Amino acid sequence: MARIHQMTIPEFELAFVTDEDCADYLIAHRWPHGVIVCPRCGETEKVFSVKTMAYKWQCYSCAPDSGYRFSVIAGTIFENTNKGLREWFHVIHMMLTSKKGVSALQVQRVMGFGSYRTAWYMCHRVRAGLADENFRKLMGIVEIDETYVGGSWKNKHVSVRRQAHKGGRGTPGKTMIVAAVERGGSVVALVLDKATTEALGAFVREAVSDHVSLICTDQYPGYNALAGRYIHRSVDHSKGQYVVGAIHTQTIEGFWSLVKRGVVGTFHKVSAKYLPLYVAEFQFRYNNQNNDNIFGAAISAC
Numbered sequence: 001m002a003r004i005h006q007m008t009i010p011e012f013e014l015a016f017v018t019d020e021d022c023a024d025y026l027i028a029h030r031w032p033h034g035v036i037v038c039p040r041c042g043e044t045e046k047v048f049s050v051k052t053m054a055y056k057w058q059c060y061s062c063a064p065d066s067g068y069r070f071s072v073i074a075g076t077i078f079e080n081t082n083k084g085l086r087e088w089f090h091v092i093h094m095m096l097t098s099k100k101g102v103s104a105l106q107v108q109r110v111m112g113f114g115s116y117r118t119a120w121y122m123c124h125r126v127r128a129g130l131a132d133e134n135f136r137k138l139m140g141i142v143e144i145d146e147t148y149v150g151g152s153w154k155n156k157h158v159s160v161r162r163q164a165h166k167g168g169r170g171t172p173g174k175t176m177i178v179a180a181v182e183r184g185g186s187v188v189a190l191v192l193d194k195a196t197t198e199a200l201g202a203f204v205r206e207a208v209s210d211h212v213s214l215i216c217t218d219q220y221p222g223y224n225a226l227a228g229r230y231i232h233r234s235v236d237h238s239k240g241q242y243v244v245g246a247i248h249t250q251t252i253e254g255f256w257s258l259v260k261r262g263v264v265g266t267f268h269k270v271s272a273k274y275l276p277l278y279v280a281e282f283q284f285r286y287n288n289q290n291n292d293n294i295f296g297a298a299i300s301a302c
């Protein structure tokens with residue numbers, strides 16, 4: 001695997017001395033072609049900078065008379081907070097440079113924030129920003145697998161999972177995450193409220209291209225319905241079968257181990273309510289592991 005480039009702390013300190021440095025960086029990543037887009041109407045034609053105020057623009061497309069005034073942070077997660085951009089950037093940098101993620105408590109300590117709540121809120125806002133709703137559908141060989149969070153981790157015994165599946169609601173107290181990964185490509189992960197065959201099918205249709213060459217899963221019966229639509233092969237873990245030629249789920253296991261170490265090791269207890277946000281963070285980190293500009297990608301997503 002290629003070397004992962006992450007901005008070091010000295011590089012960060014050099015690049016972002018002031019909030020203005022951060023604002024310039026945000027502009028460069030938000031509007032990379034130099035064309036300012038109005039965050040309210042999406043127009044670019046009648047947007048002018050406000051001469052007397054730095055980092056402020058006015059759009060006369062959506063407000064022909066008065067002009068709609070907006071700042072560089074309008075429509076971003078940095079809006080309406082009492083933290084400066086430099087503090088936000090610091091938090092994002094911390095979150096991205098740690099492979100397993102950082103807890104809000106660590107953020108509070110390192111950043112010297114007075115309240116835990118502030119740190120917690122910032123981390124969650126960043127996670128919401130990193131959620132990728134416009135992903136490209138997965139192609140090639142795709143592995144699909146599911147895991148349960150809360151209580152004990154993925155149960156190796158198919159019978160127990162079958163039981164959970166039959167109930168249609170998952171194991172009590174546990175939440176199902178389903179993920180699909182393209183070999184050599186991206187992962188798409190989703191928290192499912194109901195672990196039904198229908199919900200799994202809907203996820204797969206959403207995440208995976210119809211032109212995929214092969215879908216690999218284990219023997220979980222929830223995937224049986226894939227057969228009609230895709231070329232689907234499975235390995236039977238209950239029979240000790242893990243790799244049969246190209247048919248395996250090793251890639252997705254790698255993603256689960258990252259999620260597992262993060263959620264169990266770093267975040268300890270993650271409530272089902274916020275699990276989708278943590279999943280978004282792990283998905284982003286996985287999908288940008290070879291991205292030389294992961295920090296810039298995060299900033300433009302936020």
Ligand SMILES: [Zn+2]
Pocket residue numbers: 038039040041042043059060061062063068
């Ligand atoms: Zn506008």
